[in-house]
Amino acid sequence: MTAVVATNETILVVGGGISGMTAALEAAETGKRVVLVEKRPYLGGRVSQLYKYFPKLCFPTCGLEINQRRAKQNPNLTILTMAEVTGLTGAKGNYTATVKLSPRYVNANCTACGDCAKAVTAEFDDEYNYGLGKRKGAYLPYRMAHPARYVLDPAIIGTPDAERAKAACRYDAIDLEMQEETIDFPCGAVIWATGWKPYDAAKIQPYGYDRFANVITSVEFERMADPTGPTGGKLVRPSDGKEAKKVAFIQCAGSRDRNHLLHCSRICCMASFKQCTYVIDAFGADAQINVYYIDLRAIDRFEDFYQKVRANQNIRFIKSKPASITQDKDGSPVVHGVDTEGYQRFAEPHDLVVLAIGMEPSVDPASFPVPIVLNREGFIETDSANGGVFAAGGAADALDVNRAVQHATGAALRAIQVVNSVARAEV
Amino acid sequence: MGELNTAMIERYRNSFLKEVEANVEEGEWVKMCMQCGVCSGSCPLGKFWEHPPQEIFMMIRAGKREAVLQSESVWMCTSCYNCIVRCPRELPITHIMHGLAHYAKRLGLVPKTNPTAKFAQMFWDNLMVKGRINELKLGLALYFMNGFGDGIKVALKNQKLGMAMMKTGRMNPKEAFGGHAVKDLAGFHKVLKKAQELEDARIAQNGPPAGA
Numbered sequence: 001m002t003a004v005v006a007t008n009e010t011i012l013v014v015g016g017g018i019s020g021m022t023a024a025l026e027a028a029e030t031g032k033r034v035v036l037v038e039k040r041p042y043l044g045g046r047v048s049q050l051y052k053y054f055p056k057l058c059f060p061t062c063g064l065e066i067n068q069r070r071a072k073q074n075p076n077l078t079i080l081t082m083a084e085v086t087g088l089t090g091a092k093g094n095y096t097a098t099v100k101l102s103p104r105y106v107n108a109n110c111t112a113c114g115d116c117a118k119a120v121t122a123e124f125d126d127e128y129n130y131g132l133g134k135r136k137g138a139y140l141p142y143r144m145a146h147p148a149r150y151v152l153d154p155a156i157i158g159t160p161d162a163e164r165a166k167a168a169c170r171y172d173a174i175d176l177e178m179q180e181e182t183i184d185f186p187c188g189a190v191i192w193a194t195g196w197k198p199y200d201a202a203k204i205q206p207y208g209y210d211r212f213a214n215v216i217t218s219v220e221f222e223r224m225a226d227p228t229g230p231t232g233g234k235l236v237r238p239s240d241g242k243e244a245k246k247v248a249f250i251q252c253a254g255s256r257d258r259n260h261l262l263h264c265s266r267i268c269c270m271a272s273f274k275q276c277t278y279v280i281d282a283f284g285a286d287a288q289i290n291v292y293y294i295d296l297r298a299i300d301r302f303e304d305f306y307q308k309v310r311a312n313q314n315i316r317f318i319k320s321k322p323a324s325i326t327q328d329k330d331g332s333p334v335v336h337g338v339d340t341e342g343y344q345r346f347a348e349p350h351d352l353v354v355l356a357i358g359m360e361p362s363v364d365p366a367s368f369p370v371p372i373v374l375n376r377e378g379f380i381e382t383d384s385a386n387g388g389v390f391a392a393g394g395a396a397d398a399l400d401v402n403r404a405v406q407h408a409t410g411a412a413l414r415a416i417q418v419v420n421s422v423a424r425a426e427v
Numbered sequence: 428m429g430e431l432n433t434a435m436i437e438r439y440r441n442s443f444l445k446e447v448e449a450n451v452e453e454g455e456w457v458k459m460c461m462q463c464g465v466c467s468g469s470c471p472l473g474k475f476w477e478h479p480p481q482e483i484f485m486m487i488r489a490g491k492r493e494a495v496l497q498s499e500s501v502w503m504c505t506s507c508y509n510c511i512v513r514c515p516r517e518l519p520i521t522h523i524m525h526g527l528a529h530y531a532k533r534l535g536l537v538p539k540t541n542p543t544a545k546f547a548q549m550f551w552d553n554l555m556v557k558g559r560i561n562e563l564k565l566g567l568a569l570y571f572m573n574g575f576g577d578g579i580k581v582a583l584k585n586q587k588l589g590m591a592m593m594k595t596g597r598m599n600p601k602e603a604f605g606g607h608a609v610k611d612l613a614g615f616h617k618v619l620k621k622a623q624e625l626e627d628a629r630i631a632q633n634g635p636p637a638g639a
Contacts, residue, residue: 206469206513252463257515294463294515323468323513337468343482345467345474 002101004078004185006035008094009419011412012187013037014085017045018401019393020193021067022408027191027416028076035187037083037099042145043068045195047401049128049142049219051226054274055305060401061144068146081147086182088370092388093188093422103178105152105162110173112140112148119168120161124153126230129223132238133230138165143228152176188422189388189415192372192380193408196359196394199254199261206324207253207355213239214333214350215325217253217357218271225278235282237351239331244352245283248335249275250322251293255358255398263377265398268356269297273309275354280312289315290348292322292335318346325353359398390414432534434635436492443492449633452526453519460484466510466520476500480510480520483527496531502543504528533630545572555619558609562592563602 006012009032013024016038024036042048050060071077080101087098106116116138126135128142137156140148150173156162157176166174198219201209209215214237216224227233235244249272254260272291279287296317298306309315322337333353338345361378368374373383379398380391392411393404439446447454460481467479478486478500486495495501504524511521528544531537537544546569553565566589571578582589592598609615 252515258517259513259515294461319462319464320468321463321465321515323465338464338473338479338481340462340464340481343467343479 002080002181002183004035004080004183006033006078006185006187008186008188009033009423010035010185010187011189011191011415011419012085012095012097013191013193013392015045015193015195015392015395016040016043016079016081017193017195017393018047018063018067019195019395019404019408019411020045020191021071022405023191023193023392023412023415024077025067025070025074026409026412028074029070030416031076032416032419033076033078035078035080035097035185037085038079038081039084040141041081041104041149041151042141042147043071043079043081044144044146046219048144049130049223051222051229051278052274053401054270055302057274057277064144068144071146079147082151084369086369088190088389093418095187095190095388096184097187097190098182098184101181101183103154103180104149105154105157105174105176105178106150107173107175107178108149109171110149111171112150113170114140114150115168115170116150116152116165116174119164120156121164122153122156122159122161124155129230130217130220132220132223137161149173189390189418190370191390191392191408191411191415192370192395193392193411194361194363194395196398197362199358199360201253201355201357203260204254204355207250207322207353208325208327208333209355212325212327212331212333212353213237214244214327214331215353215355217355218249218268218275219357221275221278221354222271225275235279235352237331242351243283245279245286246288246349246351247279247290248333248348248350248353249289249291249356250335250353251291251296251356252321253355253357254360256294261358261360261377263358263398264297265358266297266299267359267398267400269293270302270305270400272354272356273298273306276309276312276315280314285314287314290335290350291315291317292320292337293317294319294321320346359394361395363395388415388418429535431630431634432536435534435633438633441490443490443495444488446492446633447487447527447530450630451523451530453522454526456518456523457484457487459516459518461516463515465513465515466518469509469513471507471509472503472505476503480524483524493536495527496534496536497538499538499541501525501527501531502537502541542572555616557606558612558615559607561602561606562598563600564606566598 011027011032011034013020013036016036021043024034028034044064047060053060082102082104084100086100089096117136120137122137123134125131126133137153140150162176201217223229224231237244255265276289279289319340320337322335324336326334328334328349332349334347334349336347365374365378373381373385375381380396390411392408447457464481467473467481473479501524506521508521549568554560570581
């Protein structure tokens with residue numbers, strides 16, 4: 001049985017992405033007890049799946065490494081992975097949280113040596129790479145995963161693969177008898193940092209994401225650009241593996257559209273500019289990039305980055321929301337539309353189309369496990385009716401990493417005020 | 428109609444957008460257009476339009492009154508609804524196009540040779556007689572729209588289709604003698620008369636002063 005030491009002066013953080021990690025660490029470093037609950041087997045969330053950050057084009061691994069070290073060093077922080085909050089009762093300053101822990105089938109003896117992965121044969125779609133590659137049934141979710149501990153896919157339990165993994169382990173780290181557990185523990189305040197998910201691109205029917213192999217989403221392109229990703233950092237067409245030199249970026253794929261997401265997702269313009277640099281880095285003068293947009297929103301300090309990208313002769317900006325995508329006989333996606341500047345019709349073939357997909361809240365409003373006030377887009381509102389539950393980062397709005405981290409720090413302060421008042425240290 | 432045209436020009440001298448909002452069906456939506464262009468790209472007849480819908484909306488805002496109301500473009504819409512389905516702001520684009528065409532007709536600004544306008548009038552006149560479309564008469568009128576010789580040619584070309592329609596009961600040669608009607612023809616005419624009165628009253632609010 002997993003035991004969690006907690007009181008009503010404990011802060012519960014739901015979600016271990018960049019916002020949840022930040023909120024948990026900021027609170028724990030002030031001396032508060034914090035329990036961090038993460039659904040995935042590791043911390044870092046979607047930031048761990050990014051190749052580079054905009055606008056500095058530096059690597060997210062750098063900041064994640066710092067945060068992971070902070071997490072390891074802090075005795076106030078308890079991390080529960082493969083865990084989901086299923087209920088919350090009580091009131092501000094006096095909650096009881098119910099958390100479901102899924103079995104990892106690997107205990108703390110694991111040294112991440114990888115022998116179990118070599119022993120098993122079954123392969124599964126790799127979630128970390130958005131299904132672009134395969135992973136084994138015994139796997140380390142990604143190379144920098146924290147906790148650095150392997151996971152067995154529940155689908156191999158009861159198969160010879162599970163026995164093979166167990167036999168291969170020299171550290172007695174594999175426990176095939178592990179069961180799902182549900183635990184309850186008290187907490188005084190909750191930081192809800194469940195983040196976002198990419199909008200389902202297949203719902204944008206005219207763009208044919210579900211029909212054309214060479215129409216992919218921006219999050220998939222990000223994995224493709226990563227040298228440790230499914231293509232080894234090569235920008236290629238999924239259909240035939242040929243180099244993708246002529247690339248279209250379609251902005252507002254799902255965002256700012258009453259048929260899809262009502263809001264502007266804020267990150268997609270900058271994300272596409274960043275991804276333009278990936279194509280330029282890969283192919284130099286042979287790169288041909290078309291960015292199709294309604295309007296470009298590179299706010300405040302991002303303007304410089306936009307101007308830099310705009311100055312590149314190989315990148316064209318076309319003011320048009322494309323109407324549809326078809327596929328020619330070579331499997332090349334053809335983008336159709338009308339250019340607002342001059343009202344010219346175009347039908348432009350590309351090697352690859354990247355949909356700058358919108359962000360939607362990762363928790364479905366209808367199945368929120370705790371009572372909470374949401375806005376019409378499904379993001380958490382700042383509302384006194386939420387009591388001691390505070391949103392952080394992507395659960396509160398479509399935010400980039402920088403703003404999500406600032407927002408999470410704010411949420412940590414709000415939670416600290418609640419537990420301080422429980423402790424009568426603050427009124 | 429010339430008088431109404433002059434009055435409307437007077438009233439909305441500097442704002443064609445306001446004129447459209449007040450007088451064109453669904454015209455109040457025009458200002459919601461964000462010029463993304465998805466409608467123009469989605470139109471199956473798009474390449475035949477002089478001005479695609481997105482451009483029409485911009486022209487309205489730019490006050491290009493004559494260019495819009497005398498344009499052939501607004502008559503190109505076939506009501507496929509592709510644009511409405513895809514518009515990220517849910518503008519009823521199809522309805523606005525028909526609204527503009529209707530308003531242009533009322534003001535007497537329709538291009539004289541526009542075939543869609545001509546056919547629309549034919550359809551309307553045909554419908555008014557019995558409250559139901561007389562396929563035979565409408566079909567023939569359409570064939571002979573551009574003169575007798577042309578009509579014979581079109582009729583011969585579509586002979587097979589015509590025969591098939593007769594065989595399946597979609598077209599009845601007896602329709603040539605009067606044709607079938609709605610049950611309450613007088614009531615039907617009364618409904619339309621009332622609708623006409625209501626619309627006239629609405630437009631008159633903005634039109635020339637009484638007795639002018």
